[in-house]
Amino acid sequence: MNHIIQAVSRRFNKLACDQVMKKIITTAPTSHIGSNDVAVLSMIGKRVINDYLVAIKSFLFWYPEVSVHVLSDGTLDDSDRLLIRSHIHSVTFYTYNDVSMEGLPTGNCWERLVTLLNLAETRYVIQLDSDIVVNAAIPEVKSAVESQVSFVIGDPNWSQAVPLDELSRLASQNLSQHVQSQSEHVMSRIPSLHDKSVCYLRGCAGFTGIPKGVNKLALLRQFSQEMAAILGEEKWSEWGSEQVASNFIASTCQGGHVLPWPQYQTYMFPQSTTRLENTSLIHFMGTCRYRHGEYKKAVNRALTMLSL
Secondary structure: HHHHHHHHHHHHHHHHHHHHHHHHHHOOOOOOOOOEEEEEEEEEEEHHHHHHHHHHHHHHOOOOOOOOEEEEOOOHHHEEEEEEEEHHOOOOEEEEHHHHOOOOOOOOOOOHHHHHHOOOOOEEEEEEEEEEEEEEOOHHHHHHHHHHEEEEEOOHHOOOEEEEEHHHHHHHHOOOOOOHHHHHHHHHHHHHHHOOEEOOOEEEEEEEEEEEOOHHHHHHHHHHHHHHHHHHHHHHHOOHHHHHHHHHHHOOOOOOOOOOOOOEEEEEOOOOOOOOHOOOOOOHHHHHHHHHEEEEHHHHHHHHHHHH
């Protein structure tokens, strides 16, 4: 009975949040400066256009010196692109079907990671999920870009990069069959990592920064093929494998680190005692975003900010 009540409450909160989200269409277009050296990439579809506009416009409010790139999941049409361009004048669009995925899994956001790495050959790239809201200044992100070091958004349990042997030991304590747990358990067995001092950054791929000039596609393909050989292609193709690969790539970059938590957080993973309005950036992942009405409150704050 309790799960039914929770489902009904979640549905009600989603409808209420969607009504607030629609107001993003009434906000003025961005006046971001643009940059050839820093890009923000998001993979979106028709269903999350309003969410994306909240995410990107709240990001650009605090960090306007970037170029904006959108990877369509295949559902965006010309009217959707026109709507996005009416709010963000300079946007480069890609379609996931056009991404070369040779030697890699397909679907489950892998096309997004490949697009990110293609862009990173010539500029710093920030991956921004559509369910993110930026509340305040993000100096740690700007510092990472200026220093050309990678970052991930994490949690207090994984605030530092860990050696691969330690990662395997910690993962062995988790009996989950999820591909992330399974792959982290065997990562120290990856042949290409033997005799290398790589330490693993465990974070969420929803907000990640990869430095300019980092050509990592060959490394990604090798890592993916070696992981598939250990876990099996079916397991390695599951949802969550792209996040492991994204974390791995960020871990191999110079100066990789986890952004300070809870200033940068994934809502409810874990729950923080800090009031969300006092944080810089919140990733509202999955249906947890509808708990306690916090996503709606964050969207309302963003709408107020964008109206100033």
